[in-house]
Amino acid sequence: MPYVDIAQGNDFASLWYITNSPTGHVSSFDTDKPTVILLHPFFLDSTWLDSQFGDPRLNEDYNLIAFDQRAAGRTLSRPNGKQDSWTDAADLAFACHALWLPPAHIWASETTGANLGIRFAALFPHMVLSLTMLSVPSPTELEAYFHTCDELLHMWAHAEDLDTLEFALMQVITYIAGPDVSTELADEIIAHYETAYPPFKRNRLAQIGNVLMNREALTKRELAAIRQPCLLIHGDKNQIHPIQHAFNMVADLVNAKDGAKMYTIKGGQGYISVVPTTASVCNRVFLQFLSRLPKARSELRPPRDPLDIYIFHALEKLADLTGDSSIVERDPLSPMSFSRISVAVQRLQVENYMAAARGTRKAFSPLGSDGRPMRKYSERKHDHWFQGDRSWMSYVENIPEAEGEPEHLEQHVGGPTEGQIQPASEEIMLVSAQHRIAFNPGTVERMERIVGRSGIQKMTGAIPLVKLAR
Known part of the structure; x- marks a missing residue:
């Protein structure tokens, strides 16, 4: 089976991977083709890279390999309090060493993928031919959205009925993929969320949430360590990661070979490598970027150094970047x-x-006896006697909409204003992590019953949570 096992002390992970080779294994890679490592978007897995594996321009000219990260897809892992994006990068390095992978081009999607990819390029530069990041993340989650995202993850993990779960998941998609996501794609993503991260598997959701919400910003020194060719692809309508942060990263990648390149997708929001209309554009831009680079071969050879020496050199690199000499004394056989x-x-x-x-064990399950979601999100019944208008006031359903009133709530889900793109501070992140533990599972539902959803939005000061635009 295509797994790479990592076990040291009380830490364990078995990373699942897929390839486009005839046998599904690295051993049948075409040595005349360059290799591309694809890092999937957060809350998704390698099965959501079909737009790349199914693109003949990529599939025919490159060896493709994708790993499910910890708590994603078929990868099995034990929760570890030390996990962050740096340890995820180390996981990838352990896998590359075990499979004898050659230096490769890195395709890093969305927040967790991009954060993993750039750290991997900094610590293991000899393994990276080039780095492409899609939807460049802000240094930390934006202060304007931080608490709302935290509440949505909690509502998702502790939902006690299908309506509450679907409401939370739709809001998550609205944040990540934007309010204009198609009904069909929203149904597919929600079905994946319900299957991969239902309330009775919320420990897996907690793993991803911790890495996402507790990440530390990269320093200018760490960004300056990137010396490979770099391409940044970003949507100009991305609300949770404003494009200004992508431009800032381009400026900070001062040592990227020939200068970091930036490509802006007009109208692009989130999950740009998944949404069909933007995924094709991303593939084309990526291929044009690779066509300008020297062609590499993919010969599988035993690593020059044994694993402990290979990892020790990376720990030395990390110690130099951080100025913490004690790092080199850590166990070189553990990603943690x-x-x-x-x-x-x-x-x-x-x-x-x-x-x-x-x-x-007693948590709610949205799955039927066949292990599949009980219904599509778009098939839910609209049996509420009231609905919210643009000001989040409730009216009887048959009241006609005011003349000239748009059907969607674009003004509520637009990106943050210039003054709202401040990343969350370390203090905010620490306090939020403490609240995350103390939060009673029924808190959100009780607050909804007492003050209503519009009241919660006013209390949090965050942007309102909206339903899918139609």
């Missing part, structure tokens, strides 16, 4: 040795895993 989060956050992450695991 690359962790950069503080001891306090490590403890909070462990407590969060324990809180998430509590009660999972």
Whole structure:
């Protein structure tokens, strides 16, 4: 089976991977073709890279390989309080060493993929021919959205009925993929969320949420360590990661070979490598970028150094970037040795895993006896006697819409204003992590019953949560 096992001490991960080779394994890679490592978007897995694996321009001219990250897809892993984007990059390095992978082009999608990819390029430069990031993430989650995202993840993980779960998932998609996502794609993503991260598997959701919400911003010194050719692809309508942060990263990649390149997708929002209309554009731009680079071969040869020496050199690199010489004394056989989060956050992450695991055996399941979602989101019944207007006031359904009133709520889901693109501070992140543990599963539902959803939005000061635009 295509797994790579990583086990050291109490840490364990078995990384699932897929390839486009005839046998599905690395051993049948075409040595005359360059290799591309694809990193999937967050809350999704390698099966959502069909737009890339199914593109004949990529499939025929390149060896493609994609790994399911921890808590995603078929990968099996044990929750670890030290996990962050640096340890995820180390996971990828362990896998490359085990499979004898040659230096490769990196395709890194969305927040977790891009954060993993850029750290991998900084620590293992000899393994990276080029780096392409899609939907460049902000240094940390934006302060304007931080608490709302936290609440949505909690509502998702602790939903006690299908309506509450679908409401939370639709809001998550509205944030990530934008309010204009098609009904068909929204149905597919929600079905995946319900299958991969239902409330009775919320410990997996907690793993991804911790890496996402507790990440530390990269320093200018760390960004300056990137010396490979770099391409950044970003949608100009991305609301949770404003394009200004992508331009800032281009400016900070001062040592990227021939200068970092930026491509803006007009009207692009989130999940640009998944949404069909933007995925094709991303593939074309990526191929044009690769066509300008020297062609590489993919010969599978035993690594020059054994694993412990190979990883030790990366720990030396990390120690140099951070100025912390104690890093080189860590265990070179464990990906967790690359962790950069503080001891306090490590403890909070462990407590969060324990809180998430509590009660999972009795948690709500949105799946039928066949293991599939019980219904499509678009097939839900609209049996409420009221509905919200643009000001989030409720009226009887048959009241006609005011003349000239648009049907969607674009003004509520537009990107943040110039003053709202400030990333969350370390203090906000620490306080939020503490609240995440103390949050009672029924808190959100009780608040909704008491003050209503519009009241919650006013209390949090975040942008309103909206239904799918139609």
